[in-house]
Amino acid sequence: MNVELELGLERRIGKRSAAVIEKHLGITTVGGLLNYYPRRYLNRGELTPISELPFDEDVTLIARVVSNSKRQMRARKGFIIDVVITDDAGTGTLKISFFNGHRAKNELQPGRRAMFSGKVTRYAGSLGLTNPDYQLLDEDPDVPGMDPEKLAAMPIPIYPATAHLTSWSIQKVMTALLETADLDALRDPLPAAIAAREKFLPLPKAYRLIHAPETAADWRKARDRFRYQEALVLQSALARRRAQLASEEATARRPVPEGLLAAFDRQLPFTLTAGQSAVGKTLAAELSQDGPMNRLLQGEVGSGKTIVALRAMLQVVDAGGQAALLAPTEVLAAQHFDSIRRTLGPLARDGLLGGLGEHSVQVSLLTGSMPTAARKQSLLDAASGAAGIVIGTHALLSDNVTFFDLGLIVVDEQHRFGVEQRDALRAKASKPPHLLVMTATPIPRTVAMTVFGDLETSVLDELPAGRAPITTHVVGLAENPAWAARIWSRSREEIEAGHQVYVVCPKIGADDDGDFTPGEAEPEPGELEGDGAARELASVTAVVEHLKEEPALAGVALAPLHGRQDPVLKSETMASFTANETKLLVSTTVIEVGVDVHNATLMVILDADRFGISQLHQLRGRVGRGGLPGTCLLVTTLEPGHPSRRRLDAVAATTDGFELSQEDLKLRREGDILGASQSGGRSTLKLLRVLEHEDIIARARLDAQKIVAADPALTGYAALAEAIDEYLNPEKEAFLERG
Known part of the structure; x- marks a missing residue:
């Protein structure tokens, strides 16, 4: 064990310095601080x-x-x-x-x-x-015995700092740590053969040179070594997990020639796309094997992933098993429940009325806010096997939820769930179930390799017939204030034509996060040069009140929808909008995924600069779903040329999700790259950048696969196994936990 890395910081730099580092950086161990690398270097x-x-x-x-x-x-x-x-x-x-x-x-x-x-x-x-x-x-204090010219050329490490802890304060503490830590006692996670092949620096020297380089070449050599080490640890973790999953024995769920799936296919009112058919064949083959399927299905918003997943669920039901669909929100779970029962038509069996023939399946819903009686019935149906398909939220992960024979887990919107949630659901099956993970956020190949390396990947990249194109416009109110009124008259025109409108806000009410008003102790806005006036962001409550008084929308039935509402009210509001009784829905991003209202053709996103690229892409996918052309207005009060408007321009320029996902990664600040900021953890990746270092990731992946193939338990690679455990510690890293 690398005892030195686990040592409390106060043992090496004293209590006072250790307390400061813990307070501002959340770091408590020698290893934590040694691995807090400089962001870049300046030349004196x-x-x-x-x-x-x-x-x-x-x-x-x-x-x-x-x-x-x-x-x-x-x-x-x-x-x-x-x-x-x-x-x-x-x-x-x-x-x-x-x-x-x-x-x-x-x-x-x-x-x-x-x-x-x-x-x-x-x-x-x-x-x-x-x-x-x-x-x-x-x-600068003179370094004893150092030539002044050499001192002038010494790079200055710049660390990710906080408002109360500067880079040079961190550097002083790091200098003290390098003098007191027993670096020579550290065990190297990199196998000796790989370190020799790549001509990497020894571990102790690499730590000294990345934090205290004398030349630019010093920190570059050290950074190259730690970057590869990071890639290898990450890929070895994924390879080990993949090997563990592959070695498990699942129950094969083979197709039944004249079963429920065949009956479903006969009644489908449309033809599957070539992509849907191809992915369907892959899933059917993998479900028929004795080893568990572990597959990621990524496809554009509206590419028809749900139909593909439903066909896989029906194959499992035909074979005597149950399928569970895990959705991130109650709104989405209810939408899936309604749309799957609607799609099944007469094949959906009502549990209370009994069977409607041999080829039918009961679909049950399980969410945290269901009435007690309905919840008990759903729990009973899942446990007895009466429900062939169970759809739910995190409530499915509860200890009191059991299944009769869970054969397939479908996880919708993977970026909302981590490995731990997937595994909690897997544990509810007597034998390892098959797993299908779906995401509408397209993922570049390097990210898929880095984040979902334990899953095989399939892609749906064509839209089904009947999906109309969506046009997106940036509405800049800074340069065109008059457009503010035009937004609502445009909404009225859409409603007069018999269609419906979404209005999306970044927050719920005035007390919600996002209202960045200066604190009491600060000068007035504009008092100091550079301090622009605070911006009040659009909230659902304020916008609803405003639109009730908006002349262009007089008489229009509108309603709010957000996460703090009573679940019954949420369901009623969504049902009213789906039934075209409510014409305009003012909501937060609860409608971001899965909400499917074919009559909605216009989406207005207020303060659109507050949302990320993938979120904007998801949101606009809610319109144009019923064959009617969709329009999305990205409204912003930011000045032209503001960096945040680049995101809006990117979204307006293309509807290609893969192109946008690449752009998203380029524009995100370091630390957000794998969604760690959404999950509340520090960034998983320190030196590795998935778009820039594809060659390193690919090379490390090959090394990792060879290591794990030869030694699945990593018994001969103790330091590497330790590094993986450290890396995957949920307390310390966000790793595959995606919000």
Whole structure:
């Protein structure tokens, strides 16, 4: 065991420093801090090009002070120090404002060189920093015995910092750790043969050089080593899981020639697409085998995944088993329940009335908010085997849910569920069940390899007949304020034509997250240069009130829908919209997946810049589902050129989900790349970038497969097995837990 890595930080850097690191970074062990790698490196001798600074992001830069001036605040007591800095390259200057900045007034004199850290903001048309942290560089303590030129060329590691802990504070603690930690006692997770083949640095040296390099070549060599190590640990974890799954024995669910599935196919009112038929054959073959199927089915919004999944469920029911469909929300579970029973038609058996012939199946719904009597009946139907198909939310994972013979699990919208939830459901079967995971968020090959490496992958990339194209427009209210009224008259036109409208908001009410009003202790908005006025985001409650008074929508039946509503009210609201009684639905993203109202043709997404690319793509897939052309309006109050508008432009430019998923990964900040920010954990990937490092991932995957094939239990690779366990610790990493 790597005892040194598990050691509490206070044992190596003292209680005070350890407490600071735990408070601001959540890190408590030696290994946790050693693996907190620099984000990038700055050269002491080079000033940062100001023209390349990203807007609205935290930056650390080196610059020279041009001027330093003081002015009184207009609306309150106190003063502001304005400091202008330059990169000396003629690409521009940057204004920095300090609120009552006594220290800045004295220290940041013209000619001084310093490192600044803060968020780039915009005020009065120019970029700036407000109250950044800074460190004077021309007062660097001399390193004993080091040549001044060599010191000037030493890279400065820049760590992912917080508002209260600067990069250079982290660097000081790291320097202390490198001096006290027993790096030579660490066991290397990389097998010696691979380290030799790749000419990698030894582990202790790599840790020293990634945190304290003397040259750029030092940190590059160290980073290459840790990047590959990360890829190998991740791919070995996936390969080991895949081998474990493949070695299990499942119950084969072979097709029945004249069974329920055959009857269903005969009554289908449409022809399956070529893709649906091909994937259907693959699933039928895998369900017929003694080993468990573990397959990811990805397809565009509306590509017909549900029909493919339903046919697989019917094959299992024919063979005497049960199928469970796990959905992320109650709204979606209820939608699946209704649409599957509707699609089955006379083949759907009502449990209370008994069978309607040999070829029929009972479909049951199980959610947390069901009335007690209905819930008890669903539990009984699942346990007795009366229900052939059970559809539910997380409620299916409860301890009191049992199945008579669970043969197939279908997980809808995989990004909402992790491996643990899948395994909790798998445990309810007497033998390992077959697994079909579905997602409407297309996944680039490298991400599929990295996140879903334990699953085989199938893709549905064509839309069924009757799906109309969706046109998407960015509605920029900053440059076109008059368009705000036009949105609602456009909605009225759609309703007058007999259609329905979705209006989506980023929050529920005024007290919801997202209302970024400055705190009491801060200056007034606009008081400091760079502090733009706070933006009130659209909320369901406020928009409903506004639209009730909107002249263009007079007399229109509208209703709110959001996650905090009583489940019965939610169901009634959705039923009313589905029945075309409610004409306009104002909702949060609860309608993001699976909601299927064929008559809805217009979607208005307010403050669309608050949503991610895949979310916007999912949302707009709710319109144009009934053969009628769909329109999606992405409404934003942000100025043209704002980085967040790039996402909206990308979504408006294409309906190709795979193209958008690539763009999504490019635009996301580091740390969000595998959805870790949604799941509340730190990013799984530290140095590895799935789009940039496909060759590394592929090479590591081959190595991992060879290692696991030769030694499935990794008994000869103890350090690698330890690294996997550390990596998959749910307390520490988000890994496959996708929100």
